[in-house]
Amino acid sequence: MAEVLVLAELTGDGEPTRGTLEALTAARVLGEPVAVLLGAAHPAADRLARYGAARVLVAGSADPAVDLAAHLVGPAVDVLARLVADRAPAAVVVPGSAAGREVAGRLAVRTGSGFLTDVVGFAPDGTATQLAPGGTTVVQARVTCGTPVHAWRAASLTPVPAPVATVVEQVLVEPSPAREARVLARVVERSAGRPALADAAVVVAVGRGVTGAAEFALVEQLADALGAAIGASRAAVDAGFCPPSCLVGQSGTRVAPRLYVAVGISGAAQHWSGVRSAQTVVAVNSDPDAPVFALADFGVVGDLATVVPELTAQVTARRG
Amino acid sequence: MRLVVLVKGVPEPTGDLRLDLADHTLVRADSGVDPLGLHALEAALRLREAGGGTVTALTAGPAPAASVLRHALAMGTDRAVHVSDPALHGACAPQTSAVLAAALRRVGFDLVLCGAASADGQLGVMAALLGERLGVPHLSGLRTLAVAGTTVTGERQTEEGRWDLAADLPAVVSTWVLPDRPRRRTVAGIRSAAATPITTWTLADLGVDPSTVGLAAATSRVLSAGRPVRTTGRTGDPAELVRFLADRALV
Ligand SMILES: Cc1cc2nc3c(=O)[nH]c(=O)nc-3n(C[C@H](O)[C@H](O)[C@H](O)COP(=O)(O)OP(=O)(O)OC[C@H]3O[C@@H](n4cnc5c(N)ncnc54)[C@H](O)[C@@H]3O)c2cc1C
Numbered sequence: 001m002a003e004v005l006v007l008a009e010l011t012g013d014g015e016p017t018r019g020t021l022e023a024l025t026a027a028r029v030l031g032e033p034v035a036v037l038l039g040a041a042h043p044a045a046d047r048l049a050r051y052g053a054a055r056v057l058v059a060g061s062a063d064p065a066v067d068l069a070a071h072l073v074g075p076a077v078d079v080l081a082r083l084v085a086d087r088a089p090a091a092v093v094v095p096g097s098a099a100g101r102e103v104a105g106r107l108a109v110r111t112g113s114g115f116l117t118d119v120v121g122f123a124p125d126g127t128a129t130q131l132a133p134g135g136t137t138v139v140q141a142r143v144t145c146g147t148p149v150h151a152w153r154a155a156s157l158t159p160v161p162a163p164v165a166t167v168v169e170q171v172l173v174e175p176s177p178a179r180e181a182r183v184l185a186r187v188v189e190r191s192a193g194r195p196a197l198a199d200a201a202v203v204v205a206v207g208r209g210v211t212g213a214a215e216f217a218l219v220e221q222l223a224d225a226l227g228a229a230i231g232a233s234r235a236a237v238d239a240g241f242c243p244p245s246c247l248v249g250q251s252g253t254r255v256a257p258r259l260y261v262a263v264g265i266s267g268a269a270q271h272w273s274g275v276r277s278a279q280t281v282v283a284v285n286s287d288p289d290a291p292v293f294a295l296a297d298f299g300v301v302g303d304l305a306t307v308v309p310e311l312t313a314q315v316t317a318r319r320g
Numbered sequence: 321m322r323l324v325v326l327v328k329g330v331p332e333p334t335g336d337l338r339l340d341l342a343d344h345t346l347v348r349a350d351s352g353v354d355p356l357g358l359h360a361l362e363a364a365l366r367l368r369e370a371g372g373g374t375v376t377a378l379t380a381g382p383a384p385a386a387s388v389l390r391h392a393l394a395m396g397t398d399r400a401v402h403v404s405d406p407a408l409h410g411a412c413a414p415q416t417s418a419v420l421a422a423a424l425r426r427v428g429f430d431l432v433l434c435g436a437a438s439a440d441g442q443l444g445v446m447a448a449l450l451g452e453r454l455g456v457p458h459l460s461g462l463r464t465l466a467v468a469g470t471t472v473t474g475e476r477q478t479e480e481g482r483w484d485l486a487a488d489l490p491a492v493v494s495t496w497v498l499p500d501r502p503r504r505r506t507v508a509g510i511r512s513a514a515a516t517p518i519t520t521w522t523l524a525d526l527g528v529d530p531s532t533v534g535l536a537a538a539t540s541r542v543l544s545a546g547r548p549v550r551t552t553g554r555t556g557d558p559a560e561l562v563r564f565l566a567d568r569a570l571v
Contacts, residue, residue, distance in 0.1 A: 011480075012480075072457075072458075072459070072460075072476075072483070072485060073448060073458075077452070097478065097479060097480065098444060098460075098461055098478040098479060099478065101443065101444055101445050102444075102445050102448035102458075102460060104445075105413060105414070105417075105443070105445035105448050105449050105452075106445075106448050106449065106451070106452040108414055108539065109414050109417065109449055109452045109453060110452060113539065114412065114414065114538070114539025114540035115413075115414070115539070115540070116540055117443055117445070127543065137545055137546065138545070138546070139542050139544070139545045140542070140543040140544045140545070141540055141541060141542045141543060142540065142541050142543060143539060143540045144538065144539060144540060144541050145539050146539070179451070179455050179456055179457055180457055180487075181457040181458060181459045181485045181486065181487040181491070182485065182486045182487060183483055183484070183485060184473075184484040184485065184486055185482075185483070185484040186481065186482070186483050186484075187481050187482045187483075188480055188481040198479075202570075226571070234497075238497070244463075244477050244482075245479070245480075245481060247479075250437060250444075251436065251437060251444075251461075251477075251496060252479055253479045258570060259565070259570045280565075280568055280570060281553075282561060282564075282565070288555075293553075293555065296553050297553035297554075297564075298553050298554060298555070298556065298560075298561055298564045298565075299553065299554070299555040299556075300555065300556065300557060300558055300561050301555055302557075302558075307558055310558040311558045311561065311562065314558060314559060314562040315562060315565075315571050318562060318566065318571050319571065
């Protein structure tokens, strides 16, 4: 069976990201998944094998002084381009984070291929299902030249384990960092004491409609009652209520909770492109004409300062 | 310093993004300037004010795209370049990056700036593709931007956190909303923009073979499109909402 290269992306703790496990799950339709890890031999290899990576290629430089993480995106492109030339895979699948999309695009340009972003599924003949543009429409698409490169849209499926015995192989690659941006520092942000946004089963998100600390505290109480992660629109991040890591949307996290509660959010396309994978969406907004009501499964028209505490009380009462 | 800013026209933010049913390209009813492009332009104008040099606005697209360049000129851009060619219709991202890279080589640049993602296509990869094509570093998704001597630095914001980046010029950067709001056009600026000639190049002018660009030669193809992702729901009071959630076992 043909190989499919899957770029493994790691969290700050050295675990494969959810997007990586999703990509490994989805890639099985196209061929035999081969995971590609940058850096030294890694404990993450076991996790990758549990999700179907029959082979884990650990790419590094022969010179121990060369740190592939010291440059932005480029080393991953160098490694994948080498492996595409050497192994002629059926396709390459990359987790579609901001960095992953850039890797996909640059790899396509360098190898004379096409690439697709926001991919949410594959057919055995290589056809990809995409949410495009910006998540508004379901599209069937195909790459028409070279080795197809796909940026997988995170939060599009539940990773399914498929344990295999894996072979871990070292690959030596000399990156060409001269033309890459240097990474001076990298700060991983996470909101303490709450579920991680990307994996949360319930997300309560705030927008510009939240105008003060007292109102934000009301929303936090609702989130606590629901056991939810807190998300935010760009307007709420810019207003300083939430750190940028809470941002949901095109430029932030794409979420896939069972329940998404949008509080004081208008439903702008750029925000909604991160919400499309939510199963049930409810909205609280004082403007009956807000576009969010056309996107939500259930809407409450009203001032959040009264609606949100009422909701919290009812949820708490029901949960006893 | 030679600063070049990529600006583009986009549909009104409230308008639905639609795909043409015949050829599956994005229906273009462009009526505004991509807002992040204006932030990049503001940054370029400030860099020129601080360190001297020229700012060129560059766009590729059908004829109405020229109005985007007028907007840029009215904000204070020195020069405007429009790549216009019927062959561009339906161009995919790798093709567009090849065309823009050819235009950038011809314009000449020390720093190229663009929005981190356009309000329409939303791929968020153009800076990276241009870096790859031009063989220069790209610093993408910046929330801050500074140039000191021949070094450009900035904070990159992504879903996982913050990266502090640096690179030597020449380089390509893409920016989110930066701290400085884009300036308004003045009446005098709009007048002088109307009188400033816009340089127009075809693909042939850039030495790009038109048969390698556009829908027929695209590196990917949409086979079918259409199903809207979500249908309109209903409204009610908080008590009804909680019952709705309970029916779905969500509370
Ligand atoms: C390229 C690009 C990328 C972007 N990426 C993102 C992104 O990733 N994520 C993102 O979120 N945005 C993004 N944006 C910005 C996006 O376009 C919107 O501007 C933003 O999502 C609006 O946030 P909002 O809904 O909170 O604010 P608004 O649109 O201002 O909506 C506020 C809502 O609150 C309601 N409201 C006001 N008061 C109350 C009250 N007391 N009670 C209840 N409701 C109330 C109002 O009726 C209104 O509907 C991007 C923009 C661009 C151009």
